[in-house]
Amino acid sequence: MSATTTFVILSIIKSVAVIFVLLTAVAYSVWLERKVSARIQNRWGPTRVGPFGLLQPLADGIKFIFKEDLMLPHVYKPLYIAAPIIAVLFSITSIAVIPFGNSLDIPAFHIGSWTVGPISTPFQVAADSAGDINIGLLIILGITSMGVYGVALAGWASNSKYSLLGGLRASAQMVSYEIALGISLIPIMIKSESFSLRAIVDAQRHLQWNIVYVPFGTIAFFVYLISAYAETNRTPFDLPEAESELVAGYHTEYSAMKFAMFFMAEYANMVTVACLATLLFFGGWLGPVFGPSWLQILLPVFWFCLKVFFFMFLYVWVRWTLPRFRYDQLMAFGWKVLLPMAIANLVVTALYEALKA
Amino acid sequence: MLHLPLFLIFGLICVAGAINLLVQKHPINSALSLVVVMASLAVEYLLLGAEFVAAVQVIVYAGAVMVLFVFTIMLLNAGEEEHTKGSRVALLLGVPGIAIGGVLVSWTVLRHSNTAPVPIGALPGPPKDVALLLFHDFLLPFEITSVLILIAIMGAVVLASRPEAIVRRLRRGEPAQKAQKPEKRELAVVGKER
Numbered sequence: 001m002s003a004t005t006t007f008v009i010l011s012i013i014k015s016v017a018v019i020f021v022l023l024t025a026v027a028y029s030v031w032l033e034r035k036v037s038a039r040i041q042n043r044w045g046p047t048r049v050g051p052f053g054l055l056q057p058l059a060d061g062i063k064f065i066f067k068e069d070l071m072l073p074h075v076y077k078p079l080y081i082a083a084p085i086i087a088v089l090f091s092i093t094s095i096a097v098i099p100f101g102n103s104l105d106i107p108a109f110h111i112g113s114w115t116v117g118p119i120s121t122p123f124q125v126a127a128d129s130a131g132d133i134n135i136g137l138l139i140i141l142g143i144t145s146m147g148v149y150g151v152a153l154a155g156w157a158s159n160s161k162y163s164l165l166g167g168l169r170a171s172a173q174m175v176s177y178e179i180a181l182g183i184s185l186i187p188i189m190i191k192s193e194s195f196s197l198r199a200i201v202d203a204q205r206h207l208q209w210n211i212v213y214v215p216f217g218t219i220a221f222f223v224y225l226i227s228a229y230a231e232t233n234r235t236p237f238d239l240p241e242a243e244s245e246l247v248a249g250y251h252t253e254y255s256a257m258k259f260a261m262f263f264m265a266e267y268a269n270m271v272t273v274a275c276l277a278t279l280l281f282f283g284g285w286l287g288p289v290f291g292p293s294w295l296q297i298l299l300p301v302f303w304f305c306l307k308v309f310f311f312m313f314l315y316v317w318v319r320w321t322l323p324r325f326r327y328d329q330l331m332a333f334g335w336k337v338l339l340p341m342a343i344a345n346l347v348v349t350a351l352y353e354a355l356k357a
Numbered sequence: 358m359l360h361l362p363l364f365l366i367f368g369l370i371c372v373a374g375a376i377n378l379l380v381q382k383h384p385i386n387s388a389l390s391l392v393v394v395m396a397s398l399a400v401e402y403l404l405l406g407a408e409f410v411a412a413v414q415v416i417v418y419a420g421a422v423m424v425l426f427v428f429t430i431m432l433l434n435a436g437e438e439e440h441t442k443g444s445r446v447a448l449l450l451g452v453p454g455i456a457i458g459g460v461l462v463s464w465t466v467l468r469h470s471n472t473a474p475v476p477i478g479a480l481p482g483p484p485k486d487v488a489l490l491l492f493h494d495f496l497l498p499f500e501i502t503s504v505l506i507l508i509a510i511m512g513a514v515v516l517a518s519r520p521e522a523i524v525r526r527l528r529r530g531e532p533a534q535k536a537q538k539p540e541k542r543e544l545a546v547v548g549k550e551r
Contacts, residue, residue: 026517079385086395134483138412145420149392152424156385156431162429182416195484 027057067256079157084261087150091268158253166249170240177230184223187349201284274311
């Protein structure tokens, strides 16, 4: 097989595998959310479908597909249909540039008369010939900043006051916190001298994780974590869908699969943000590696997934522990606390790194 | 090998988006066409090998500036535009202007037609090269531009800030406007004229 054919086939396999894992993770984080929230409130959560309610996401998915897809008469149709697609598209796309392990190296083997391999490919869907993307972090920031359109347009196109208010709140909040989020990441870029996610992880070898890069990395991590909650519209920043005020916010007028798409987008965004936190602050796939060669390839992926799971759990934990902000508090906190903190951290880090060099 | 077809396709998308921007009657459709223009421009930069500029284009223009456009349109609840039939001044000045511009562009292109095309990737693409250009070779223009933007920000702050009298009245706990009959606002008919 020629190099191009191998590349294309490998890319397709990787895309399918990663999307399958991502969507499964999305479905099961909903299950996790329901289970953990139930435990926090001293309930059982889903128990009926399968052991521990494990088949509940499957049942929910089937339910969403077979529900009637209402097309309301008063909506602006093109954007009403496009909004959930935009939301889900951008939330899934960003996973393409996230590296989740070193590289997969398989020596040549035979299937019947076929000789396959040797295969060597990075654990990353989109990568150049060197197995890396030198602006990976910027691509993720760009894609997540485009994700606002889904929410904003859904709110506008639904032509209902709750939706419009939810959409307005969401876009204002996401634009505001995106600035703090972006600036909080710059100290990490300065330290690792790269935008490449692989280079950033490689700079954290020997337990030099950025979270223990005291105090700069630690401050950056907390600013990032808080703005990431706001970016994904999760409690305590879930003002866009505050059910006691806005029914359900921007997706009030959506039903069936279109509603499910917003749900998927929210959880896929959570996964992306958790992946980014893992890569930038918790050493990505770095961890103890031992055993036979196949284990040495798979262990880094396992460590990566474990760290991402930790962040997903943290998300759920925070959501069911903290109450919601008031809207003016939310804006004041973003602009008057987080942003100055991020900028100060950036300036001090830049000075420190410049003097150290 | 795939670069040239992709470049042409996205160029066409870009131009189509720009035309659609002018043709569409509803401001939100125009704003979204502008997003398409910005995004396809980013792809063009990427295909030319300027990956950093492409990423910044998406983050700043498509992701931030245009979101604010859409936000404003949503906030003001702007309805459909009414197009006029066109003005005579535009016709008298615009058509010769387009002709002169077209002639200038094609003259420049034809004059330089023998020079070798720039191969893809020869332009400064990686962030390091761009940074060297910005903070070393073109430091002065860069700083002057930032001062220009600072002036714009200060202007916006001045325009948005409330006059002293109103601030003083607010501190005393009085309403900002002197007591008038409350305006009749029809909050319930959000987007009725759409």
